[in-house]
Each structure stands twice: as structure tokens, then as C-alpha cells.
Amino acid sequence: MTSDSFSTVRAATVLLVDDVPENLDLLIDTLRGAGHEIRVAESGERALKQLPLVKPELILLDVMLPGLSGFETCRRIKADAQWRDVPVIFVTALSDVAEKVRGFEAGGVDYLTKPFHPQEVLARVTAHLQLAALRRELARKNAELQEEITLRLEAERQLHQSLDRAVLVATREGQIVFHSRPASQLLARFFPDTAPERLPGPLLAWVNRGGSRPPEVLPELRARLFAEPGTAESFVLLLEDLTWQPKLERLLALGLTPREAEVLYWFVEGKGAPEIAVIVGVSHNTIRKHAQSVLEKLGVENRTAAVRIALEHLGRAS
Incomplete structure (x- = not known):
């Protein structure tokens, strides 16, 4: 590596831990000449105390130190998660392989x-600063x-949830680019003469009315717009069938709360607890608690019996 390579390395804060002035002078002159900021500690104990103040990006650590050895100092540095990734280069006069292994x-x-x-x-300093930067x-x-x-x-979870609802995505020109199955079923029921890939005229007109639009597109169909459409933009619609509201009111006559009646209604429609949780926007456990309350209030032991009672109040054959 050439001297030009050293000059292109980002300046870093280097902590020198050594008690020999001659060693420090040479290291300081060499590293400062490359643009690095140098901090000095003359013992392992002082180095550990300086870490929070200095916040070094690399440490040059003498093996032979007064008091705490360089090896023990390094172990304590690495034991702290804040400094664990700071590279430590040992400085030694020893060439013994066993000593080097201890250092590693x-x-x-x-x-x-x-x-x-x-x-x-x-x-060596440049190489390890670059490696540390790459690791970061x-x-x-x-x-x-x-x-x-x-x-x-x-996003996938939200999409999975939305597929249980009547959601569609359309362009400002009325081209439907995505629709869930419940949405296509509602469009086919309320707008049977409109092509499946086109947004029905009344619904497109409702979208283009702007902020003054009422929530009901039709007496039995409510819509929610998630974002006002802009030029050449698509928008998301959530459709809601209001025809089930009278059925819900009939179930309230069983002495249920509105939420319990809603849970029972979806049981009648063949939905399980996980599906109902997604539809009404609560946890699975909450639905289970409501379902248990429904069984207790109806005086039955299982969902099948509860559905049979609900069907009688809804006027449908079992």
C-alpha cells in the first residue's frame, strides 16, 4: 500500500496505550502525519476509564503495561458491548507464537x-480501519x-387481511387493477351490468365528488376511500355491504351485545374465529371470548347449536 493510499483513508480517533515515551513519540508522529486524531493512556486502567470520553475507532495496545496487562485490558474492552467491535492491535517486542495466540x-x-x-x-492501522468501516x-x-x-x-399480512374484505384498487379513469373476491362479489351484485374490469359509473362518480361525498354510495352499499385520487394515480376503496345490518339487529334480540351479535352473524356465514378476527379488526383471543359469551347467553354448548338459533331468528332454513 502506497503513502497515497494512506492519505485517502478517513481520519480516525486512535487510542495509544503504552508507557514508553519513545514508542509513543514514534506512533504519534506516524499516525498524526496520516491525519488521525491521537489520544494516549499510559496504563490499562487509564485506557478503560478514557474509553467513554475518547470513543476510539482503533486501539494500539502495548502487551507489557504497569498493573493491568495488555491482554487483560483487551479482554475487559471486549467484554463491553459498546467497544466490542473496536479493533485492537497489540504492540509487543515479543515474537513468541504462544504470546501472539494469547493476544488473539x-x-x-x-x-x-x-x-x-x-x-x-x-x-496495519489503515487495513483494520477499513475492515471496521466495512463491517459497520x-x-x-x-x-x-x-x-x-x-x-x-x-405488507403481506395487511394484504392477506384485506383479502377477507371488499377491497379494490382502481385508476382515476375507472380501470380496476386489483380487487379482492368479496369486492368482485359486491360489484357483481350491486352493478351487474358493469364489466368486471371497470369501476361502475355510480361508484366512480362518488369518488370524483371529493370531500363532500356521503359514506353511502347506494342505500345498501357504503364505501371508504383511503386517498384522494390525483392525476394518473390509483386509489383504494373499501366497500361495505349494509344489507346485513337488519340481520344484526335481529340477533341483538337474543340479548347479545352488538359485538357478540356480529360474531354470531359471521358464524352463520361460515367464518371461523381467525377470519372473524381479521374482518372486525380485533385479536383472535377477543373473538374467542365473545364466542364463549354468545354460547353462555344462548344456553348452548357449541357453535353449531348457536348457529341453529341464529338461523331461526334470521328466518332462514337450517
Whole structure:
């Protein structure tokens, strides 16, 4: 690596941990000459105390220190999650392989052997600063990817939920680009003369009325617009069939609460508890509690018996 390569590396804060002035002078001159900001600690204890103040991006740590050894200092640095990823390069006059292994086991990433050579110091420091920067960038991208995955899973969950409702997406010109099965069923029932891929005229006119539009498109059909359509934009509609409201009122006569009557109505329609939870927008456990309350109020032991009673009040054959 050339000296020009060193000059292009982003300046970093480097903590030097050494008690030998001659070593410090050479390291300081070499690293400051490359644009790095230098902080000094003369013992392992002082280095540990300085970490929160200095916030180093790389540490040069002498093995032989007064008091706490370099190996133990490194172990304590790595034991703190805040500094675990800061690269530590050991500085030593020893060339013994066993000592170097101890350093790697303590958490060091490299060694500088005395006497120092400025070019080697810069090469090793630069390499590990670049590796640390790459690890941070990889961690950032992984976090972004995880966030994207989470958002996609949530979008899929929302889409899955919406498929149990009458949802459609259409352009301002009335072209339907997506519709759930319940939406297509409602359109076919209320607007049988309109092509399946076109938004019915009354519904398109309702959309184009703007903010003054009433919630009911027809006496028995309510719509909700999620965003005002702009030029060449699509919009989302949620349709609601109001014909079931009178049926709900009949079920209230059984002494049920509105929510319990709604749960019983959907049982009559063949929906299970998970589906009902999605439709009414509450948890599965909440639906189970309502269902249990329905059984208790009707004096029956199972859903089949409850549905039979509901059908009698709705005037339908079992």
C-alpha cells in the first residue's frame, strides 16, 4: 500500500496505550502525519476509564503495561458491548507464537512488533480501519434489509387481511387493477351490468365528488376511500355491504351485545374465529371470548347449536 493510499483513508480517533515515551513519540508522529486524531493512556486502567470520553475507532495496545496487562485490558474492552467491535492491535517486542495466540484469544486483531516501521504501522492501522468501516457498513445494510423484510412481511399480512374484505384498487379513469373476491362479489351484485374490469359509473362518480361525498354510495352499499385520487394515480376503496345490518339487529334480540351479535352473524356465514378476527379488526383471543359469551347467553354448548338459533331468528332454513 502506497503513502497515497494512506492519505485517502478517513481520519480516525486512535487510542495509544503504552508507557514508553519513545514508542509513543514514534506512533504519534506516524499516525498524526496520516491525519488521525491521537489520544494516549499510559496504563490499562487509564485506557478503560478514557474509553467513554475518547470513543476510539482503533486501539494500539502495548502487551507489557504497569498493573493491568495488555491482554487483560483487551479482554475487559471486549467484554463491553459498546467497544466490542473496536479493533485492537497489540504492540509487543515479543515474537513468541504462544504470546501472539494469547493476544488473539483476548480479542486482538493484529500485532505490531517493536521496533516499529512507520510504513508497516500505517499499513496495519489503515487495513483494520477499513475492515471496521466495512463491517459497520455491512451491519447497516443488514439492518436496512431486515427492516425491509419486516415491512414486506407486514405488507403481506395487511394484504392477506384485506383479502377477507371488499377491497379494490382502481385508476382515476375507472380501470380496476386489483380487487379482492368479496369486492368482485359486491360489484357483481350491486352493478351487474358493469364489466368486471371497470369501476361502475355510480361508484366512480362518488369518488370524483371529493370531500363532500356521503359514506353511502347506494342505500345498501357504503364505501371508504383511503386517498384522494390525483392525476394518473390509483386509489383504494373499501366497500361495505349494509344489507346485513337488519340481520344484526335481529340477533341483538337474543340479548347479545352488538359485538357478540356480529360474531354470531359471521358464524352463520361460515367464518371461523381467525377470519372473524381479521374482518372486525380485533385479536383472535377477543373473538374467542365473545364466542364463549354468545354460547353462555344462548344456553348452548357449541357453535353449531348457536348457529341453529341464529338461523331461526334470521328466518332462514337450517
